[in-house]
Amino acid sequence: MDAHSRGRADEIDPADQWVLNPQTGNYELRLDRSAGQSQPAAPSHPRPRTTRGATPPGQRTHDRLTETVPPVPGQRRRRAAEPGDRPSAAGRRKRRPEKSRKKKVLMWTGGTMAVVLVGGAAGAYALYNHFDNNINTIEVAGGSEGFKKDEAFNILLIGTDKRTGEGNSGYGDKNSPGHADTTILFHVSKDRTNATAMSIPRDLVIDIPECETKLPDGSIKKIPGQTDERFNISLGQSDRDPGCTMRTVKEITGLTVDHFMMADFNAVKEMTTAVGGVKVCVEKPIDDPKSHLKLPKGESTIMGEQALAFVRTRSSFGNKSDLDRMKVQQQFLSSMIRQMKSDDTLTSPSKLYDLADAATNALTVDTGIGSISKLKSLALELSKIDTKNITFLTLPVIDNPDEPTPVTVVPDPEKAPQLFEMMLSDISLTEVKKKEQDAKNAQAQAEAKLLQGARSTAREVRVDVYNGSGKTGAAQKTIDWLQNEHGVTRSTNKSNAPEKAAKTSLTYAPNQADQARKLADLMGLPASALKPGTQDAGEREPMTLVLGADFKGAGVPLTGPAKAPEGAQTADKQVCAK
Secondary structure (H helix, E strand, C coil): CCCCCCCCHHHECHHHHEEEECCCCEEEECCCCCCCCCCCCCCCCCCCCCCCCCCCCCCCCCCCCCCCCCCCCCCCECCCCCCCCCCCHHHCCCCCCCCCCCCCEEEEECCCCEEEEECCCCCCHHHHHHHHHHCEEECCCCCCCCCCCCCCEEEEEEEECCCCCCCCCCCCCCCCCCCEEEEEEEEECCCCCCEEEEEECCCEEEEECCEEEECCCCCEEEECCEEEEEHHHHCCHHHCCHHHHHHHHHHHHCCCCCEEEEECHHHHHHHHHHCCCEEEEECCCEEECCCCEEECCEEEEECHHHHHHHHHCCCCCCCCCHHHHHHHHHHHHHHHHHHHCCHHHHCCHHHHHHHHHHHHHHCEEEHHHCCHHHHHHHHHHHCCCCHHHEEEEECCEEECCCCCCCCCEEECCCHHHHHHHHHHCCCCHHHHHHHHHHHHHHHHHHHHHHCCCCCCCHHHCEEEEEECCCCCCHHHHHHHHHHHHHCCCEEEEEEECCCCCCCCEEEECHHHHHHHHHHHHHHCCCHHHEEECCCCCCCCCCEEEEECCCCCCCCCCCCCCCCCCCCCEECCCCCCEC
16 A cells, blocks of 8 residues: 555545644644544653643643644545546546745844744644734724735834833833834835835934823823924823824824834843844954843854843944944844744744744734734735845934934934835835946946046146145145156146035046046046046146045045945845944
């Protein structure tokens, strides 16, 4: 009896003998149709569990599923053959199409915010019901009921500084009502090809609009608006709920926020542990006595308390500000998403269970997405986005001009509205960056051609030098260096330029290209400094060299190594924290 015909007695379909054991998450072969579900095999690497006392059957706990598991349905019998039915080849059942391996799990965590959406992990009703009961919801004014698949939507991811949960009372202000410590506006495009995750600084000074919130006793409280306040008190202060934060974000950006997801410190600790840790990278060793973070230079895998310390520390990176901390959180989030989508996670039933259990326990959402079925639908939409098309950035800001020694920030009056308009117009930042890079590459290639070709001799170079650098005597020092060191005797000091120049430039006619290339070689001018004209010059007409603010001194080349642009980053790349 081969593998395809085994168990075919009594017209039992062998394909129906593979049944899901909800306790293990594995499929098991049952050959005896009258036998019950087999007992789960002991895991090869059991993990310790915390027990919070005996729990009656059917009651949920936050540590382990304790519902009574429904019995596995009995096996189906094969349909009796009917006249006219065509026999299948070799009596085999037609093979089902192979399931796609493009399962996606998406997790966001910004400091204290994390949520995992696991598609298809709760196949059994008991698991589905368990995860569904884990979720906490808040009814907010102005939220959306679900979302439309053919429209862009915005989710506000909020990490609070509330110290609830085991081991968290020692962090900062243990009496905090739960302010918006870390906030990310997650914009998903209409066609689901890209997303923008914009971090909002908690010390951003803005106007908080009037809002309504529902109190524990069911009554409605109208909370008056405030002007020139920090963004983080849009949540928690004066009984403000996440709906107030949603309305504040709309006031700032003009974008309507459809839903929110909120969690506290435990989210980072539990989620990172559930997936076996998250890879991070630092450019120097870290030993921070405040956050108790200790990491060697290079790449490390962190989880639990260490992961929380990584996203909370300020004094270890950059200029020790909240803005630099947000960059580190974005790097952590990118790495977490990559770990979520790795085969190591997606092929492990135990990791998927722990991940879903930890996420739903840590998660508070609005009623519009407040169920596993709605979150699963949302996950399916998000799963269409490639990580390379998820752009992380921070709301553009400047120092608060009203403070003599700035400790807060305000939206950049030029850059912030431009970003908001791009998001409102559903423009992909990854596409914008690609187009900008393509344009830069094309320009660089065109400029590079300017340096290709014959060179004149130094004696043949004619050039007038203007000082637009703001450095006293720069033109004369350059003339002395050119004449004495390189024999460019036909160079003339024309004193100060009509106005200051940010960049050094060399303007020349088409028939002076040989001279321009020679002078560029001598002075170390980049191709971008060469400005060719369209009409030939006279026989004795000189080129024009204007020294700009980038001029560092006679004989000091202006060319240097190219640097990658700072700021926006995509989720598919590992970045080392500085």
